[in-house]
Amino acid sequence: MKMNMKVALACTTAMLGTAAAAQTVTIGITQNNVGVDSYQTTYERAFIAAAEANPDVNAVVLDAGGDVARQIAQMEDLIQQEVDAIIIWPTNGEAVIPAVRKAHQAGIPVIVTNSNIAEQGFDFVASFSGPDNITQGSRSAEIMCDKFKDMGIENEARVVQISGQPGYTTAIERQKGFDDRLPEVCPNVTLVETQPGDWNREKSQQVMEAFLVKYDDIDGVYSGDDNMGVGALNAAKAAGREGIIFVGATNFAVGYDAMAAGEYWGSIYQSPVDDAEAALKTAIDTLNGVELPFLNYFDTPKITQDNMGEFTKPVF
Amino acid sequence: MSTQNRKDIIKQGGIWAFIAVELAFFSIAGNYLSVSEKAFMDFDNMLLLLKQSAPIGIIALGMTIIMINGNIDLSVGAIFALSAIMLLDSMTWPFMQALGDWAIPLAWGFALLTGVVLGAINGLIVWKTGVDAFIVTLGSMLGFRGLVFMYNGEQPTSHLNWTLVDFAEAQFLGLHTATWFLLGTALILWILMTRTVHGRNAHAIGNNRDAAVNAGIRVGPHFMWNFMLIGFLAALSAVVFYSESGSVNPNDGMLYELWAITAVVLGGTKLAGGYGSIISTLGGVIAIQLLRKGLGHIGADTQTVNLVIGLILIAVLFLDRQLNRKGQEELKI
DSSP, X not given: OOOOHHHHHHHHHOSSSSOOOOSOXXXXXXXXXXXXSHHHHHHHHHXXXXXXXXXXXXXXXXXXXXXXXXXXXXXXXXXXXXXXXEEEOOSSTTTTHHHHHHHHHTTOOEEEESSOOOGGXXXXXXXXEEOOHHHHHHHHHHHHHHHHHHHTOTTTOEEEEEEOOTTOHHHHHHHHHHHHHHHHHOTTOEEEEEEEOTTOHHHHHHHHHHHHHHOSOOOEEEESSHHHHHHHHHHHHHTTOOSOEEEOSXXXXXXXXXXXXXXXXXXXXXXXXXHHHHHHHHHHHHHTTOOOOSEEEOOOOEEETTTGGGSOOOOO | OHHHHXXXXXXXXXXXXXXXXXXXXXXXXXXXXXXXXXOTTOHHHHHHHHHHHHHHHHHHHHHHHHHHTTOOOOOHHHHXXXXXXXXXXXXXXXXXXXXXXXXXXXXXXXHHHHHHHHHXXXXXXXHHHOOOHHHHHHHHHHHHHHHHHHHHTTSOXXXXXXXXXXXXXXXXTTEEHHHHHHHHXXXXXXHHHHHSHHHHHHXXXXXXXXXXXXXXXXXXXXXXXXXXXXXXXXXXXXHHHHTTTOEEOTTTTTTHHHHHHHHXXXXXXXXXXXXXXXXXXXHHHHHHHHHHHHHHHTTOOXXXXXXXXXXXXXXHHHHHHHHHHTTTTOOOO
């Protein structure tokens, strides 16, 4: 568990950099549920492209279809096929721990991608590659606070939060990052209420409708991803409430469009392509003996109406 | 008579011939398409295959009996999830924790009891109301799944016990724990269906329910026993699987009823009831797992696997029709 920031930075930038060894390696990946959303679909496509671009890598790409039993069977198959490293996107952060232990015991390094497994399994994992959700939450808080300062309402603004699906680490961590950071940067802004939107646009729209009825004064809405944020935006538009600052995370195409239209203020740019490439890179580095931090985050920058020109529109 | 025997052999042997074709195909295709150096028909890989067949397999074996009865049980996936929650959650109760590792058999007991009780509810409703089992279990599928979500919301229910994991991962005489449960269940149910009065009654009821009633078979209680049995088996499947993976998502076991039915039908059991074989269902389960594993081995994705299994299922039903009815019921427009 050494934190080596230089390596972390290097990992996030270059992809094909250090896979120097001429020896061909076989890397197996078992994904959570490709096709359930465009993030995962793009991730798979990017992963295959990155693996094909690297002549030293053979990739076995599997998808658990959201089924824990199937994912465990795929882990067993990969161990049986004696791949050199396994990348897993867990369907359930705890249920896969025994399977991860099995790979570890067979001497195969396991890289967890996108969302981490539970702490009990950390001993069996070589490295985690994914977004830093706590930082994402606190960056969203900073985006919102900066905007309030520009508008001169940082001493009286009231904020509501729409969080992701309860129980998901991603949802919990983003909420924690936001909850902790907001009082640090904007101590006089009040977070009035937090309700789950379950990563779902329609549900978030309903949650926001309820907020709008309940509170006459809402200056900002933070939602755990743009999909929910756009749901909240639609509710505000339908109710004719203007001047609300919307900040999200995981910039979606809909969020990007809403930003271009000037209705949505900012978000966190998280690219599934970066995510997939970082996972493959982490696996290759692990096999080459490069020393990596246990939590090997890839960078997810802030995106707002001001700097959105620097980013291409997300494909999902 | 001899043609009848020949047909039976074709029907019962069909699934095994299909498995042989699959093995040959994946072995040859694997040489060209797989990135793995290891042969598909590696001995360890075949042992793994049996183990991975266990969760759906144990349920499918029970489903065979239900379908021989002419019934169907759609609630097995939900029973599976609810029993799994009982298994894992009961181990976190204070008095259970005080028992140390002795809590494990007790937790198994609770889980199996849950399965039996839920099965009994299905059976009782089918018996006392006379409503078709399809509708009754469709309702209980939704109802039991509702209970799963009520228990812990959308959160997974977790309890990781390494003693339990070690037991579930153990290999005795080369076979995994789960494989022993699968083969043991198959043996017991095979004896039940071929060597006992209960098994004979099951066939009789499926063939002609009215005749069975007239012959003095108590159809209602018979159904109830079978629904309790499949509830027990769904719970057993959960016990075997979750001993190794200490955490249940609330949507675990969804679609298991359909995979189980697919396996039973692949094994040649008649959808209308009255005919079926436990051993052939075992073949059906292995065939499905072999397809999943083999297509993964040659690098096809999950969607392709589902598509292929779907096509094969339709082909099997068509063949079954030709063999059983010689197209007598062909639609004449």
